[in-house]
Amino acid sequence: MRPVSHxxxxxxxxxxxxxxxxxxxxxxxxxxxxxxCNLARxxxxxxxxxxxxxxxxxxxxxxxxxxxxxxxxxxxxxSTVPVVEMFQYWLQGGRVTVGFLGGAQVDRFGNLNSTxxxxxxxxxxRLPGSGGATEIAAHCRRIFIVMRHGARAFVSRLxxxxxxxxxxxxxxxxxxxxxxxxxALIVTxxxxxxxxxxxxxxxxxxxxxxxxAEQVREQTSWPLRFRSSIEETPxxxxxxxxxxxxxxxxxxxxxxxxxxxx
Amino acid sequence: xxxxLSLRDAVARYVKPGARVAxxxxxxxxxxxxxxxxxxxxxxxxxxxxxxxxxxxxxMIGCGVAAKLVFSWGGNPGVGSLHRLRDAVEHDWPRPLxxxxxxxxxxxxxxxxxxAGMPCAIFRGYLGSDLPRVNPNIKTxxxxxxxxxxxxxxxxxxxxxxxxxxxxxxxGNVFIGGIVGVQKEAVLAAxxxxxxxxxxxxxxxxxxxxxxVLPGWSVDAIVLAPGGARPSYAHGYYTRDNAFYTAxxxxxxxxxxxxxxxxxxxxxAPSGVTACAP
Numbered sequence: 003m004r005p006v007s008h009x010x011x012x013x014x015x016x017x018x019x020x021x022x023x024x025x026x027x028x029x030x031x032x033x034x035x036x037x038x039c040n041l042a043r044x045x046x047x048x049x050x051x052x053x054x055x056x057x058x059x060x061x062x063x064x065x066x067x068x069x070x071x072x073x074x075x076x077x078x079x080x081s082t083v084p085v086v087e088m089f090q091y092w093l094q095g096g097r098v099t100v101g102f103l104g105g106a107q108v109d110r111f112g113n114l115n116s117t118x119x120x121x122x123x124x125x126x127x128r129l130p131g132s133g134g135a136t137e138i139a140a141h142c143r144r145i146f147i148v149m150r151h152g153a154r155a156f157v158s159r160l161x162x163x164x165x166x167x168x169x170x171x172x173x174x175x176x177x178x179x180x181x182x183x184x185x186a187l188i189v190t191x192x193x194x195x196x197x198x199x200x201x202x203x204x205x206x207x208x209x210x211x212x213x214x215a216e217q218v219r220e221q222t223s224w225p226l227r228f229r230s231s232i233e234e235t236p237x238x239x240x241x242x243x244x245x246x247x248x249x250x251x252x253x254x255x256x257x258x259x260x261x262x263x264x
Numbered sequence: 265x266x267x268x269l270s271l272r273d274a275v276a277r278y279v280k281p282g283a284r285v286a287x288x289x290x291x292x293x294x295x296x297x298x299x300x301x302x303x304x305x306x307x308x309x310x311x312x313x314x315x316x317x318x319x320x321x322x323x324m325i326g327c328g329v330a331a332k333l334v335f336s337w338g339g340n341p342g343v344g345s346l347h348r349l350r351d352a353v354e355h356d357w358p359r360p361l362x363x364x365x366x367x368x369x370x371x372x373x374x375x376x377x378x379x380a381g382m383p384c385a386i387f388r389g390y391l392g393s394d395l396p397r398v399n400p401n402i403k404t405x406x407x408x409x410x411x412x413x414x415x416x417x418x419x420x421x422x423x424x425x426x427x428x429x430x431x432x433x434x435x436g437n438v439f440i441g442g443i444v445g446v447q448k449e450a451v452l453a454a455x456x457x458x459x460x461x462x463x464x465x466x467x468x469x470x471x472x473x474x475x476x477v478l479p480g481w482s483v484d485a486i487v488l489a490p491g492g493a494r495p496s497y498a499h500g501y502y503t504r505d506n507a508f509y510t511a512x513x514x515x516x517x518x519x520x521x522x523x524x525x526x527x528x529x530x531x532x533a534p535s536g537v538t539a540c541a542p
Contacts, residue, residue: 084476
């Protein structure tokens with residue numbers, strides 16, 4: 003079959019969307035996660051349920067929202083609940099199977115920083131902060147992370163731990179007695195990564211087509227491990243690319259040309 | 265019982281220097297007109313409370329009205345940073361800003377605890393996070409029944425909460441539909457509540473609906489302020505001005521551009537009219 007031409011960003015969003023199953027109930031972060039979740043719903047997982055922290059339940063937006071509380075999310079939702087109820091009953095109550103998150107920094111155990119670069123009291127860069135992430139990371143059955151690869155993002159040590167992955171040494175999550183699995187997948191524009199079942203350290207599971215192991219090593223600040231049986235991520239299929247490009251085009255028209263997938 | 269006041273009079277009466285103030289609305293129904301009136305009245309030393317500071321607090325912080333910010337997500341949704349908030353935190357401009365930082369779950373629970381007359385909110389939160397290290401108001405309690413260790417934060421209580429709503433009737437009853445956010449909790453957790461509305465109607469049309477309805481006796485003042493949530497939105501009235509949210513990035517990045525925008529669009533604007541042209 004002739005390979006379909008695509009960008010690294012498209013590969014990332016499509017690879018992330020494939021991780022979601024038709025029977026998942028997914029708590030969606032804004033930006034890259036939102037694109038991946040809605041693509042999954044428009045392709046292989048039409049019954050995928052999406053929840054946004056603004057309170058929208060089973061929402062089916064036609065275009066990607068710019069904010070987590072765009073009117074589109076409410077108008078296309080089965081129900082809209084108060085924010086308190088969303089966090090209390092639906093998230094903390096353990097109803098959500100997958101939380102889809104991003105962040106500014108991730109470490110080898112899937113811990114996330116979205117708070118500050120540099121010291122907290124005198125930050126070099128003040129980032130937005132937790133939002134829903136801290137408790138999404140704790141209470142969803144599994145966490146998927148989607149982030150662009152880069153040495154400043156894939157760090158040996160977080161400047162601040164906003165959201166717990168498997169913990170600073172990979173063991174703390176289990177020790178805290180959380181009943182949820184924690185980060186199970188990282189998808190980037192270069193590869194997919196999964197945690198080692200024993201150590202919980204993320205390892206490269208598949209390289210996207212055309213990407214070398216050396217490229218991924220260069221963009222990762224910790225000594226990166228690779229699975230023994232490393233695979234190539236299946237290239238985007240035409241129907242996946244068509245659905246994603248239609249979604250992005252609709253979104254651009256709706257928001258005045260800004261590309262939400264960049 | 266709710267009184268009908270002008271925006272200028274409502275802010276002058278209920279927002280005092282040094283007060284604890286929440287302007288709530290989760291992306292939807294953000295009370296921009298009221299925020300601009302607070303800037304015009306040159307109130308200062310406020311403790312501003314809000315889950316998502318958004319552009320309204322970026323503007324207020326950039327004008328120096330706040331001594332402290334209590335928040336859980338301080339970004340421009342889908343766009344990037346709040347540059348005035350960052351300038352205050354990173355460079356003390358135009359004045360130092362103390363921050364008390366939480367997660368969304370914590371603030372939502374803390375508003376509900378305030379509304380319920382509880383001293384604190386208890387929930388399963390902050391597990392493994394560094395936030396308790398930097399915020400002394402995040403503590404733990406042990407459940408006397410299960411022995412579980414749970415997060416505890418103080419209930420949020422405000423001197424005044426200001427929200428924007430679609431409509432009020434002539435008795436001051438308030439209707440909020442669409443994404444209802446934390447407005448009910450924030451209103452009921454405050455000593456005083458001011459509600460700006462798109463319109464005042466004879467019949468709220470709430471029979472049988474499940475929307476948020478605040479009885480007139482639970483708020484202090486109703487202010488007619490059509491467009492008072494722009495550039496955020498009022499479900500059923502106008503949509504979110506996403507282009508302005510994007511344009512704000514360049515305005516707020518530069519101190520002089522910001523001052524010029526405030527002078528042209530807030531300081532010289534008539535009370536109750538929200539300007540949002542970039």
